[in-house]
Amino acid sequence: MKQFSLNDLARMEKPQRVHFVNALSGFKSANIIGTADRKQNTNAAIVSSVFHLGSNPPLLGMILRPHSVARHTLENIDETGVYTVNHVGESFYQQAHQTSARYDRTQSEFDACGLTAGYVDGFHAPYVVESPLQVGMKLVEITPIQHNGTELVIGEVEWVRVAESCVKDDGFLDLAANNTVAVSGLDSYYRTERLARLSYAKPDQPLTELDLDGKKR
Amino acid sequence: MKQFSLNDLARMEKPQRVHFVNALSGFKSANIIGTADRKQNTNAAIVSSVFHLGSNPPLLGMILRPHSVARHTLENIDETGVYTVNHVGESFYQQAHQTSARYDRTQSEFDACGLTAGYVDGFHAPYVVESPLQVGMKLVEITPIQHNGTELVIGEVEWVRVAESCVKDDGFLDLAANNTVAVSGLDSYYRTERLARLSYAKPDQPLTELDLDGKKR
Numbered sequence: 001m002k003q004f005s006l007n008d009l010a011r012m013e014k015p016q017r018v019h020f021v022n023a024l025s026g027f028k029s030a031n032i033i034g035t036a037d038r039k040q041n042t043n044a045a046i047v048s049s050v051f052h053l054g055s056n057p058p059l060l061g062m063i064l065r066p067h068s069v070a071r072h073t074l075e076n077i078d079e080t081g082v083y084t085v086n087h088v089g090e091s092f093y094q095q096a097h098q099t100s101a102r103y104d105r106t107q108s109e110f111d112a113c114g115l116t117a118g119y120v121d122g123f124h125a126p127y128v129v130e131s132p133l134q135v136g137m138k139l140v141e142i143t144p145i146q147h148n149g150t151e152l153v154i155g156e157v158e159w160v161r162v163a164e165s166c167v168k169d170d171g172f173l174d175l176a177a178n179n180t181v182a183v184s185g186l187d188s189y190y191r192t193e194r195l196a197r198l199s200y201a202k203p204d205q206p207l208t209e210l211d212l213d214g215k216k217r
Numbered sequence: 218m219k220q221f222s223l224n225d226l227a228r229m230e231k232p233q234r235v236h237f238v239n240a241l242s243g244f245k246s247a248n249i250i251g252t253a254d255r256k257q258n259t260n261a262a263i264v265s266s267v268f269h270l271g272s273n274p275p276l277l278g279m280i281l282r283p284h285s286v287a288r289h290t291l292e293n294i295d296e297t298g299v300y301t302v303n304h305v306g307e308s309f310y311q312q313a314h315q316t317s318a319r320y321d322r323t324q325s326e327f328d329a330c331g332l333t334a335g336y337v338d339g340f341h342a343p344y345v346v347e348s349p350l351q352v353g354m355k356l357v358e359i360t361p362i363q364h365n366g367t368e369l370v371i372g373e374v375e376w377v378r379v380a381e382s383c384v385k386d387d388g389f390l391d392l393a394a395n396n397t398v399a400v401s402g403l404d405s406y407y408r409t410e411r412l413a414r415l416s417y418a419k420p421d422q423p424l425t426e427l428d429l430d431g432k433k434r
Contacts (some may be wrong), residue, residue, distance in 0.1 A: 001351075002381040003337070006374065009275055016388030019273040019431070023390035024352050024374065027399035027409060028269065051268045052220050052245065052279060052343070054365035055238040055396030058226055061280070063270060083258065087243050094424055095411065101418035134218075135241055140364055142314065147357055147371065147413070148271035154364065156225065164219040169347045171233030173240035175401045182399050183414065184243040184392045187427065192244060192399055193408035195310065201318035203329065204418055210404065214236070 019185050025191065027182045030088035030189065033062070034126045035076035035116070042117050044109040045073045046083050046096045048183045050085055058157035060137065062188050063150050069102050072115060074142075081139045083155065085190060086131035090179040093189045095130075120159060132178035134161040163195055170214030172197070247406065249265045249304035249313055250279070251334070251343045252293035259334050259343050261326040262264045263313045265400045267302055275374035277302060277354065280367050287320050291359075291368060297341050298356045300372065303348035307396040310406045312347075314426050337376060344378065349395035351378040388432030389414070 012065035025062055028048040036042045047070065062085075064070045088096040092115070110117045110126070112133045117126035119135055128133040145152055145167035166174050175192070182190045190203040197210040209217050226234055245265040253259045264287065270276035282288045296301045305313040307331070316326040327334045329345070335345035337353055344351040344401075354372035362369055383391050392409070399407045414427040426434050 001378045002384070004377040004379070006275075006376065007373065009377075012388060014273075015277075018272045019388035020377075020384070020390060021275040021374065022269055023392060024275070024302070024350070025267045025269045025277055026248055026397055027244055028393065029245065030245030031243055049268060050242045050334075051266060051280065052239055052242045053362065055235045056231075057365065058223075058238040058241070059306075059365060060235075060242055063268065063278075085241070090313050090324065090412065094415065097415045098418050098424060101420045101422075103420050107420075120327065124246045133241070145270065145371070148274065148276060150271060152369070154362070157226065159223065160221040160226075161218045167219070167237070168304065170235035171229060172405065173237060175240060175244065176407065180243055182407075182409060185389050188415070189391065189412045190399075190409035191412055192409050195398065195406045195408055196306065197388060197405045198311065201315050203318045203320050203324075205318075205418065208314060 023185045027184055027190065030093065030096065030181050030183045032088060032099060032128050032131065033073050034072050034086060034088040034128055035080070036082035037076050037079055038126055040109045041106070042110050043072045043076055044068050044099045044115055044128065045111065046088065046099045053154060059125055059140065060155055060157065061097055062153050064153055065150050069100055072105055077153060078142065079123050083137050084125050084127040085135040085137055087133040087175070087180045089130065089132045090181055090191055091180050092130045099186070108200065123158070132163065132180060133173070168213045173214065174212055175203035240402045244327055244401055244407065247313065247400045249303040249305060249316060249345050249348065250290050251301035251303060251345055252290050252297070253342055254293050254296055258323070259325045259327050260293055261316045261330065261332055261345065261364045262287050263305065263316045269281045270371060276357065277372055279370050279372065281370055283368050287319055289322055294356055295359065295368060299340060299342045300354050301342045301344040302352040303345035304350040304392070304395065306347065306349045306409055307398055309347045310398050314404070340375070342398065349380065351395060371384050385430045388431065391429055391430055
């Protein structure tokens with residue numbers, strides 16, 4: 001094992017440090033955030049920073065950088081109070097990555113990247129039709145993270161669209177069957193292969209493997 | 218596609234809703250948080266909530282629930298100001314899952330789960346020797362998330378230990394070669410297989426695939 005100090009990181013060239021530090025948290029989620037401004041101009045942006053915040057109420061968090069290519073996303077969320085979170089699937093991960101290009105405000109990434117905008121009745125923000133799991137989100141709060149000028153966006157789940165076959169008996173969602181991808185660093189995409197579902201851990205009791213429906217095998 | 222409303226989620230039984238909502242963010246990182254109290258009693262806890270917050274300064278965030286099995290982790294971080302983030306590898310993901318059992322405060326999960334505590338000179342918190350990538354973290358801030366009583370723990374990277382072969386020319390870390398696992402939901406573990414690294418996206422320019430060192434193929 002090689003040990004890197006904070007000084008070693010500081011001495012790296014910027015792109016090198018950005019790649020390195022972006023991998024330290026482990027594998028990341030890959031989602032496209034769908035938004036529209038008040039005039040219904042749509043926007044799609046891939047982010048790898050969506051995370052689970054809580055189940056009751058059902059909350060998701062994500063980190064956005066206000067001056068990055070995600071700035072239009074942040075403005076639209078602020079303006080309309082809604083957005084969608086769309087899992088990136090293996091069949092369109094290259095189109096999803098292309099949404100990170102710095103397009104003009106007037107250019108929709110849906111059109112530019114070959115993605116299809118779909119709508120749930122009465123919900124302003126478009127979802128990504130190609131996505132195997134789409135979540136409608138209502139903004140709860142945008143909180144600045146003072147240490148680096150990023151914004152923590154907290155939203156509550158309003159609706160979820162997913163293939164019924166993906167939903168297992170105990171509520172588990174089989175994301176591998178959806179061909180949902182994972183990300184590491186800035187630009188590396190992965191398919192996944194399930195090792196196992198494991199039983200609820202208790203002291204002095206061995207773990208057992210569960211089937212997809214959550215039953216002991 | 219089946220559509221679930223907020224009411225549908227509310228009508229689910231609690232365990233079902235917890236499984237369902239925990240999968241909505243997509244794949245998650247799998248890390249063991251290593252801590253010790255002032256008397257050097259060690260603690261290890263698996264979390265799937267570590268996320269990248271920024272590269273300069275190098276910051277990681279994570280969400281902890283104060284009344285969950287992670288309470289000792291949170292107390293130790295608050296008490297000592299340091300912790301480690303350790304990627305979970307395929308060879309010990311079952312031991313990592315076992316750390317989520319509700320052990321007594323006096324019982325170290327390192328011992329109970331067959332994990333080895335290692336130390337970097339002068340750094341109070343133990344790392345997990347079995348882990349392929351270990352990060353020493355200095356606490357920056359613990360911020361309550363008001364909407365659900367969780368805590369956002371922000372820390373700055375102090376040091377990183379990783380096999381030199383994992384670090385590629387442009388700073389990219391090859392987590393798949395490390396056999397780092399990903400998580401979905403509460404209890405499902407995955408190995409990964411790389412699809413591609415993709416070039417930096419620009420409008421009106423096609424993407425190209427990169428090799429592991431970040432060079433065009």
